[in-house]
Amino acid sequence: MGCPGALPGPVHLVYVLSLGRAAGTHGRADGETVMDEGQPPAPPARCADCGIRRLAMFRPFGPQQLAEVQRLRSAIRRAPPGTELMRHSAHDAPLMTIYAGWAFSHTTSDDGARQILDFHLPGDLVGAEHLAVKGTDTLVEALTAVSACVFPRRKVLAEMEHNPALSASIAWLLARDEAMLHERLFSLGRRSAEERLAHLALELAARIRLRRRVDVGGPLPFPPTHRHLADALGLSAEAVSRAATRLRAHGLEQIARGVLIIRDPDRLAALCGWRDEYLVPREML
Amino acid sequence: MGCPGALPGPVHLVYVLSLGRAAGTHGRADGETVMDEGQPPAPPARCADCGIRRLAMFRPFGPQQLAEVQRLRSAIRRAPPGTELMRHSAHDAPLMTIYAGWAFSHTTSDDGARQILDFHLPGDLVGAEHLAVKGTDTLVEALTAVSACVFPRRKVLAEMEHNPALSASIAWLLARDEAMLHERLFSLGRRSAEERLAHLALELAARIRLRRRVDVGGPLPFPPTHRHLADALGLSAEAVSRAATRLRAHGLEQIARGVLIIRDPDRLAALCGWRDEYLVPREML
DNA sequence: CGCTATGTTGAACAGTTTCAAGATGCGTGG
DNA sequence: CCACGCATCTTGAAACTGTTCAACATAGCG
Numbered sequence: 001m002g003c004p005g006a007l008p009g010p011v012h013l014v015y016v017l018s019l020g021r022a023a024g025t026h027g028r029a030d031g032e033t034v035m036d037e038g039q040p041p042a043p044p045a046r047c048a049d050c051g052i053r054r055l056a057m058f059r060p061f062g063p064q065q066l067a068e069v070q071r072l073r074s075a076i077r078r079a080p081p082g083t084e085l086m087r088h089s090a091h092d093a094p095l096m097t098i099y100a101g102w103a104f105s106h107t108t109s110d111d112g113a114r115q116i117l118d119f120h121l122p123g124d125l126v127g128a129e130h131l132a133v134k135g136t137d138t139l140v141e142a143l144t145a146v147s148a149c150v151f152p153r154r155k156v157l158a159e160m161e162h163n164p165a166l167s168a169s170i171a172w173l174l175a176r177d178e179a180m181l182h183e184r185l186f187s188l189g190r191r192s193a194e195e196r197l198a199h200l201a202l203e204l205a206a207r208i209r210l211r212r213r214v215d216v217g218g219p220l221p222f223p224p225t226h227r228h229l230a231d232a233l234g235l236s237a238e239a240v241s242r243a244a245t246r247l248r249a250h251g252l253e254q255i256a257r258g259v260l261i262i263r264d265p266d267r268l269a270a271l272c273g274w275r276d277e278y279l280v281p282r283e284m285l
Numbered sequence: 286m287g288c289p290g291a292l293p294g295p296v297h298l299v300y301v302l303s304l305g306r307a308a309g310t311h312g313r314a315d316g317e318t319v320m321d322e323g324q325p326p327a328p329p330a331r332c333a334d335c336g337i338r339r340l341a342m343f344r345p346f347g348p349q350q351l352a353e354v355q356r357l358r359s360a361i362r363r364a365p366p367g368t369e370l371m372r373h374s375a376h377d378a379p380l381m382t383i384y385a386g387w388a389f390s391h392t393t394s395d396d397g398a399r400q401i402l403d404f405h406l407p408g409d410l411v412g413a414e415h416l417a418v419k420g421t422d423t424l425v426e427a428l429t430a431v432s433a434c435v436f437p438r439r440k441v442l443a444e445m446e447h448n449p450a451l452s453a454s455i456a457w458l459l460a461r462d463e464a465m466l467h468e469r470l471f472s473l474g475r476r477s478a479e480e481r482l483a484h485l486a487l488e489l490a491a492r493i494r495l496r497r498r499v500d501v502g503g504p505l506p507f508p509p510t511h512r513h514l515a516d517a518l519g520l521s522a523e524a525v526s527r528a529a530t531r532l533r534a535h536g537l538e539q540i541a542r543g544v545l546i547i548r549d550p551d552r553l554a555a556l557c558g559w560r561d562e563y564l565v566p567r568e569m570l
Numbered sequence: 571c572g573c574t575a576t577g578t579t580g581a582a583c584a585g586t587t588t589c590a591a592g593a594t595g596c597g598t599g600g
Numbered sequence: 601c602c603a604c605g606c607a608t609c610t611t612g613a614a615a616c617t618g619t620t621c622a623a624c625a626t627a628g629c630g
Contacts, residue, residue: 089562107467109558113475117467129467132460134562136468160453167452168445174459175417181466182392182402182420188473189519190398193618225576234474236619241578256577257627273394277374277419478586510608521587526610541609542595571630578625586617593610600603 040145042076043099050099065165072159075150079142086140088130094150095127101146102223105138106231116232118180119143119224121207125173131157144223179278188234191272196233197243198272201253205262206279222260325430327361328384335384350450357444360435364427371425373415379435380412386431387508390423391516401517403465404428404509406492410458416442429508464563473519479528480557481518486538487559490547495564507545 044050047070048063074094079085085103086093103120117138120126126140131153160167183203187196208220224232226240233240247253252268254261262268269275329335332355333348359379364370370388371378388405402423405411411425416438445452468488472481493505511529515522532538537553539546547553554560 107471109471109475115471115474117470128456129460129463132457133464133565136464136560136563138467160449160456162449164445164447164449164452167449167456171413171445171452171456171459172417174456174463175414177463178414178459178466179418179420181463181470182414182423185402185466185470185473186392186394186400188470189400189516190394227576231474237577238579238620239618241576242618245578275421278421280418512608522609523588523611524586526608527586530610573630574628576625576627578623580621580623582620584617584619586615588613588615590612590614591610592612593608595608596606598604598606600601 040078040100040147042078042147043149046070047073065163068159068163069166072151072155073149074152074155076147077150078145078147080145081142083142083146084139085142085146085148086127088127088138088140089134089136092153093127093130094152095125095131095156096140096148096150098122098124098126099147099149102143103140103146103148104143104224104228104232105140107136107138114231115234116228118177118184119204119232121204121211123211125170127153128170128174129177131170143228176279183278184232193233193235193239194243194246195272196235197229197240198247198252198268199274200229200233201255201260201262202265202268202272202274203279205260206276210279219259219261221258222255223258325363325385325432327363327432328434331355332358350448353444353448354451357436357440358434359437359440361432362435363430363432365430366427368427368431369424370427370431370433371412373412373420373423373425377438378412378415379437380410380416380441381425381433381435383407383409383411384432384434387428388425388431388433389428389509389513389517390425392421392423399516400519401513403462403469404489404517406489406496408496410455412438413455413459414462416455428513461564468563469517476557478518478520478524479531481520482514482525482528483532483538483553483557484559485514485518486540486545486547487550487553487557488564490545491561491564504544504546506543507540508543 047066077085077096086096088105098120100122103126104116105118105120105126106114106116108114120140126148130138156166156170160170180203183199187199191199204222205220226237226244229235230237230240235243244255247268248255250267252262252264252271254263332351362370362381371381373390383405385407388411389401390403390405390411391399391401393399405425411433414420415423441451441455445455465488468484472484476484489507490505509517511522511525514520515525518525520528529540532553533540535552537547537549537556539548
């Protein structure tokens, strides 16, 4: 999905993560919409040209499968921060793959409590969990300016019926999601505020690095505010602030102005019981 | 998986959920192991005879696909309560479908804190999330006496490559899991002890009823202890006890001696913001 | 330059944990 | 059938972690 496939190799995606320059947008397919509400770079017209495709989170796709996937794409969407990208309770909520920028899914209860369920980075497939069940009013919102490919639910389901590679790929991504959710569940259930923050920072750092394949110790783009982190971690924004202050004071990590710096990965990992196996793909056969 | 397929219809599965009489176990396929460590009823030899197959949580399977799935099964396992059924970190952790009894997955940190990630009821596929990524030391333990079908990971992966129905079915089950995890995440992040317990009780009651298709208001089998509930909800056993006492006093629900009674579904649902859409299958096309 | 969103810090409060003691229930063996 | 023993559940009181409310600081943006 979202132009999956191909083998890993040297990729320059820094511009995608940091919202730098825009990519070319010529030669669209028939019937494709481009909703241009923001400034992030739009994905290329042909999936084969898509840098995202090479990222580690996709299973290899052959050229003909890639072409089939590209036919499923119904639109390209660009949107500024804060835009509601998707409402899963809607009858025909589509699937999306983030091409550039960050988004997040969340649920809000009647009394206004918000729980962020996941952050979405470039290359992530969003909404696959709602292929099967209608979720409970989950919203996807752009955290930064975002560009994404849109795939209609019905088309994807129809294609899955006779395209094992697509089904397997989606199953694969869902499995990875589930592993991440298990870790998050452990955080909310059994870790202290400080440990939760440390763990989330390490997870997002690992996910960013899987995409960039560079700069292991350096500053990483990190758009979420304390409020976002609090709503993801089941805390108040004040608790996040205090936890962040303590981690910074101990020289472990630093979050400021949209940038995350992991200063002492080993002590951080020891603090929160971090292990990275759950993000690393398993050999499939 | 675990004999999926077929359309809903009148089914008598009370015995499976309550661990009553055993089913016949003749005519096994070649090379199939039967590990008999306990007393629960074993699944039938032929997937086509499997009552579980008819349950709502599976997508329809044709007869030939059913036969293919049956060929993947490597063993049948019966085990008493407390048995470690599976260790996901193991190199070749298999997949399992529960046929009778309850199980649960959990992770335990170095300092002994346990987080239960999910409960598994008859018909549930366990371990699919580890097809793609090696989880972080997740263990599956029998909560009651359990019988289950075992499928080797490699065989399933190989079959998925060219069997879209299987891939789609697994994607479907993973999607349902993810929706449940989202709800659980909301619980741990944003609900009080009382609300968490109410919500979990409603969810498990709904899942039991999806299998039994009977007895909507009556007593339901409910094996988890306060300790299990606490570890699933991110609470202490004492907090669960206090929450349960309050819910009972208000005439909302009652948990005692392995039996759950939902006394006032409407007020319970209002209390915790329960909605059932996330368990109900969406029309696929 | 000033507005607004975000981050920081303090103090009172609340919900949950922890520790502890006792009650209840259930299976086992006499 | 009853007595014992162990696991589970219940209840109380103190301690703790995080929440809430409030004031202020800082940064980014028009």
